[in-house]
Amino acid sequence: MKTALSIAGSDCSGGAGIQADIKTMSAIGVFGMSVIVSVVAENTSRVISIEDVSPKLIADQIDAVFEDIEVDAVKVGMLSTPACMAAVAEKLRQYRPRHIVIDPVMYAKNGCPLMQESSIGTLIDTVIPLATLLTPNIPEAEKIAGMPIKTVDDMKTAARRIAGLGARAVLIKGGHYIGDAEDILYDGSAFYPYVRRRIDTKNTHGTGCTLSSAIASYLALGESLPGAVERAKEYVTGAIEHALDIGRGCGPTHHFYRFYSQQGGTL
Numbered sequence: 001m002k003t004a005l006s007i008a009g010s011d012c013s014g015g016a017g018i019q020a021d022i023k024t025m026s027a028i029g030v031f032g033m034s035v036i037v038s039v040v041a042e043n044t045s046r047v048i049s050i051e052d053v054s055p056k057l058i059a060d061q062i063d064a065v066f067e068d069i070e071v072d073a074v075k076v077g078m079l080s081t082p083a084c085m086a087a088v089a090e091k092l093r094q095y096r097p098r099h100i101v102i103d104p105v106m107y108a109k110n111g112c113p114l115m116q117e118s119s120i121g122t123l124i125d126t127v128i129p130l131a132t133l134l135t136p137n138i139p140e141a142e143k144i145a146g147m148p149i150k151t152v153d154d155m156k157t158a159a160r161r162i163a164g165l166g167a168r169a170v171l172i173k174g175g176h177y178i179g180d181a182e183d184i185l186y187d188g189s190a191f192y193p194y195v196r197r198r199i200d201t202k203n204t205h206g207t208g209c210t211l212s213s214a215i216a217s218y219l220a221l222g223e224s225l226p227g228a229v230e231r232a233k234e235y236v237t238g239a240i241e242h243a244l245d246i247g248r249g250c251g252p253t254h255h256f257y258r259f260y261s262q263q264g265g266t267l
């Protein structure tokens with residue numbers, strides 16, 4: 001069985017972070033593993049508090065996985081501080097997994113910050129150059145590329161700039177855009193658009209986590225990068241279509257909708 005590792009934060013409400021990643025990996029059919037970098041007390045409406053795991057325990061978790069199990073792809077999510085970033089980056093440089101999909105998480109869907117403002121320099125200098133694919137949403141791409149993004153052409157310019165910072169490929173996600181949900185992949189030479197109609201829902205907690213871990217899963221299964229993004233886009237669109245209207249804020253994406261519908265069950 002192919003394996004994928006999520007290095008990210010824990011969302012106790014189960015919609016984003018490590019929990020979304022492992023649900024996605026399981027639904028796609030790879031063996032999911034997790035290195036917890038931060039524990040976030042959050043739900044669909046708010047973040048109550050965040051506590052980071054010590055750099056030593058982050059490093060030890062990564063050692064525990066890599067010394068024992070072949071890792072076919074890694075997904076990196078929330079890294080809140082320069083110390084977390086340095087611990088993860090050092091170990092990724094040591095183990096050099098083939099696929100490293102990095103989602104540079106900065107805010108939760110309800111607007112609460114998940115990355116300290118002062119971490120942006122370390123993100124750019126230390127983390128981004130490790131990405132075989134970086135998957136910023138539009139506000140994150142604006143911060144990293146240092147430019148406003150209002151059009152699809154701006155998305156392309158920002159993707160080029162971010163590739164110039166050392167990411168091998170960049171997928172700018174259009175969930176925060178107006179109109180269709182259009183994402184643009186830049187692989188260093190060509191652009192690939194991925195377009196679906198926008199689903200009218202507030203229940204988008206965990207969409208970015210779901211997409212990046214789906215891409216890592218399909219890369220682990222041997223898909224090409226454009227193919228993995230296409231299949232992951234299909235997966236996240238279905239997970240948003242069947243998102244659960246639970247909680248008082250932005251409800252979570254739903255991962256087992258295909259299983260339930262095949263069993264004739266209700267969602």
Ligand SMILES: Nc1ncnc2c1ncn2[C@@H]1O[C@H](COP(=O)(O)OP(=O)(O)O)[C@@H](O)[C@H]1O
Nearest residue numbers: 137173174175176181182197198199207208211
């Ligand atoms: N309302 C929506 N309808 C359809 N697709 C969406 C919607 N919102 C987000 N997406 C898609 O979900 C994925 C995650 O994007 P986005 O929500 O921008 O990421 P993030 O969670 O990092 O903010 C992208 O493929 C985006 O196009």
Ligand SMILES: Cc1ncc(COP(=O)(O)O)c(N)n1
Nearest residue numbers: 009016017108206207208209
């Ligand atoms: C621990 C953690 N990691 C990431 C996100 C962002 O989730 P998304 O951008 O996918 O809604 C989150 N809310 N919590």
